[in-house]
Amino acid sequence: MRTLPFLVISLVVAGLVFAGALAVGNDYIFFAGYVVLQYVVLSTAWNILGGYCGYVNFGTGAFFALGAYSTVAIYNLIGKSELPHVIPIPVLMLVGGIVSGIVGFGMGYLTLRLRGAFFSIATLALAVVLETLIVNWDYVGGSRGAYILRPENAPLIGSYVRYLFLTMLLLAVGSLVIARLIERSRLGYGMATIRDDELAAEASGVPTLRVKLIATTISGALMGMAGAPFPYYIGYLQPDSTFALDYAINAIAMPLIGGTSIWIGPLIGAILLDSLQQLITVTISSAVNLLIVGCLLVAFVILAPNGIVGLFQKYFRHKDDDFVGRRAVSLDEPGAVVPSDSSPESPA
Amino acid sequence: MIFSFDLLMNAIVSGILIGGFYAAMASGVSLSFGILDIVNIAHPAFIILGSYAAYMMNHDFGLDPILTSIIMLPAFYALGAGIYQIYYVAFEKRGQESLRGLAFFFGLLFITEVTLVLYFGVDYRDVDASYIGPTLHLANIDIPLRIAVPCLVSLLLIAALQLLLVRSFIGRAIMAVAQDQLALRLMAVNPIRIKRIAFAISIATASIAGAFLIIIQPVEPSVGRDYIGRIFAICVLGGMGSLPGTVIAAMLIGVVESLTSTFYGPSWAPAVSFGFLLLTLAVRPAGLLGR
Numbered sequence: 001m002r003t004l005p006f007l008v009i010s011l012v013v014a015g016l017v018f019a020g021a022l023a024v025g026n027d028y029i030f031f032a033g034y035v036v037l038q039y040v041v042l043s044t045a046w047n048i049l050g051g052y053c054g055y056v057n058f059g060t061g062a063f064f065a066l067g068a069y070s071t072v073a074i075y076n077l078i079g080k081s082e083l084p085h086v087i088p089i090p091v092l093m094l095v096g097g098i099v100s101g102i103v104g105f106g107m108g109y110l111t112l113r114l115r116g117a118f119f120s121i122a123t124l125a126l127a128v129v130l131e132t133l134i135v136n137w138d139y140v141g142g143s144r145g146a147y148i149l150r151p152e153n154a155p156l157i158g159s160y161v162r163y164l165f166l167t168m169l170l171l172a173v174g175s176l177v178i179a180r181l182i183e184r185s186r187l188g189y190g191m192a193t194i195r196d197d198e199l200a201a202e203a204s205g206v207p208t209l210r211v212k213l214i215a216t217t218i219s220g221a222l223m224g225m226a227g228a229p230f231p232y233y234i235g236y237l238q239p240d241s242t243f244a245l246d247y248a249i250n251a252i253a254m255p256l257i258g259g260t261s262i263w264i265g266p267l268i269g270a271i272l273l274d275s276l277q278q279l280i281t282v283t284i285s286s287a288v289n290l291l292i293v294g295c296l297l298v299a300f301v302i303l304a305p306n307g308i309v310g311l312f313q314k315y316f317r318h319k320d321d322d323f324v325g326r327r328a329v330s331l332d333e334p335g336a337v338v339p340s341d342s343s344p345e346s347p348a
Numbered sequence: 349m350i351f352s353f354d355l356l357m358n359a360i361v362s363g364i365l366i367g368g369f370y371a372a373m374a375s376g377v378s379l380s381f382g383i384l385d386i387v388n389i390a391h392p393a394f395i396i397l398g399s400y401a402a403y404m405m406n407h408d409f410g411l412d413p414i415l416t417s418i419i420m421l422p423a424f425y426a427l428g429a430g431i432y433q434i435y436y437v438a439f440e441k442r443g444q445e446s447l448r449g450l451a452f453f454f455g456l457l458f459i460t461e462v463t464l465v466l467y468f469g470v471d472y473r474d475v476d477a478s479y480i481g482p483t484l485h486l487a488n489i490d491i492p493l494r495i496a497v498p499c500l501v502s503l504l505l506i507a508a509l510q511l512l513l514v515r516s517f518i519g520r521a522i523m524a525v526a527q528d529q530l531a532l533r534l535m536a537v538n539p540i541r542i543k544r545i546a547f548a549i550s551i552a553t554a555s556i557a558g559a560f561l562i563i564i565q566p567v568e569p570s571v572g573r574d575y576i577g578r579i580f581a582i583c584v585l586g587g588m589g590s591l592p593g594t595v596i597a598a599m600l601i602g603v604v605e606s607l608t609s610t611f612y613g614p615s616w617a618p619a620v621s622f623g624f625l626l627l628t629l630a631v632r633p634a635g636l637l638g639r
Contacts, residue, residue, distance in 0.1 A: 050447065124577050124580070125580070125626075132618045253455070
């Protein structure tokens with residue numbers, strides 16, 4: 001399918017989702033749905049670097065928080081000037097995306113020339129340092145946190161949370177389209193070769209550093225965009241919870257549970273896992289919900305390395321002649337990539 | 349601020365002592381990440397597990413935390429061996445350690461942490477021991493025993509580990525497994541078994557480091573997250589897999605953190621290790637004593 005029809009179909013589906021949510025008539029569905037959509041964006045963004053390139057980013061929380069704090073900074077800036085007080089969310093998303101994208105690029109530039117593990121560790125540390133900076137920056141609230149007043153209503157669609165939901169829905173569509181576009185472009189094939197064998201990719205002329213930097217920047221920017229409306233959603237932003245590793249575990253678990261090699265994987269993972277979490281948070285407790293995410297993640301990476309998409313492909317392989325589907329299976333198949341030092345256990 | 353020599357000396361001494369404790373935390377990662385190339389980011393969670401083991405034995409039976417941690421060594425060793433076995437079968441054998449192996453350890457981190465939260469709650473716990481409380485005064489320098497004792501035991505532990513690595517057959521095999529597995533196999537040594545032993549030892553050090561942690565500060569389940577970045581920064585800065593390098597790097601980071609929090613305020617201290625990490629990665633990725 002070409003990109004344009006895909007975009008149209010996605011928009012129609014998004015429209016149906018919004019209409020369906022309106023038909024329920026209860027604002028809770030928007031509050032819960034917003035979080036699900038936010039995770040669709042975060043896990044799709046994570047997957048662009050993690051799933052396509054094979055570089056694990058533990059700093060989802062950091063990029064997300066950067067977007068959120070850009071909004072706080074703009075909010076404070078405008079609150080002190082004569083400008084109109086309500087800033088359109090898309091503008092905030094754009095700013096948050098640019099800030100996170102720049103940080104992603106910088107991080108990548110410093111660490112991506114080294115082995116993959118160093119990048120992962122650096123992203124872990126990035127969260128700590130950015131948090132330190134925010135805690136010491138009084139303008140955006142410091143360790144006390146920042147309050148954002150959510151407007152009561154948005155024009156045309158009623159309550160403000162519906163407006164937030166709608167913008168996040170559009171961002172989710174946008175990020176899925178971007179992910180799918182990358183997947184089918186030269187860039188995406190470059191990423192796949194890096195994931196499978198970076199040395200071979202380099203040898204066959206893939207500009208590995210440039211491809212990785214593009215991936216990090218896009219991925220970071222999308223995470224920042226997902227974070228930008230968050231202060232308006234939550235009302236009170238506090239560094240500890242905004243920079244939390246909880247975002248990272250979710251953003252990693254969702255693509256790995258759904259399937260990392262194709263755009264629909266993170267979507268399936270995010271919808272399933274976050275709906276489950278919403279349910280558990282309401283019925284049991286929010287601590288249990290992290291336990292379940294952890295257990296599911298471990299279970300899936302051990303038992304079903306290609307996620308739910310992989311399980312489906314296994315059953316429907318004979319019907320599935322789609323090129324991307326076949327590529328995804330054959331490259332990720334156990335035993336397809338065997339490093340020289342992992343031959344079976346020999347008797348001592 | 350009036351510059352005070354005593355303040356400076358105190359900050360440096362407490363930095364060195366804390367550094368000794370950091371070294372105990374990082375030595376396990378130095379083994380697993382530095383030598384075996386297993387990015388065990390769940391290591392801090394196992395350290396917290398060690399803290400809670402020490403807390404339980406101390407609280408229920410009045411046992412000394414460090415003694416408890418030594419008694420618990422076999423249990424942690426077995427845990428480590430079990431985890432490596434899963435890791436090997438599920439990831440190393442299939443060649444998927446880079447993406448899914450990392451995710452596996454990240455999942456373990458959360459499972460351990462949340463299990464502790466569900467069992468013990470999120471209250472801070474601490475332990476009792478005779479050396480918690482008193483402070484030595486040498487000239488104008490204060491040496492709190494609750495930090496000095498872990499530092500000393502930690503140096504002993506690392507010396508023992510280094511001796512094991514350099515002198516014993518198993519130790520040399522562990523060093524060799526990082527360099528050439530095929531050659532090791534030709535010497536009739538099973539590399540998988542050696543890696544399992546090495547990883548189990550690395551998890552066993554978490555038991556002792558956990559006891560140190562709860563002696564130095566009260567512990568709650570998610571406290572380990574604060575240490576992830578620091579531990580890996582020390583490991584990279586020291587030079588992958590070099591225990592002497594780990595000690596030097598740990599003390600360096602300890603001193604700089606201590607100076608930062610003394611002269612600029614404690615809220616800036618967490619950024620120090622990251623600064624070092626980025627600097628090391630950008631300037632000398634092999635680390636201080638790297639090969």
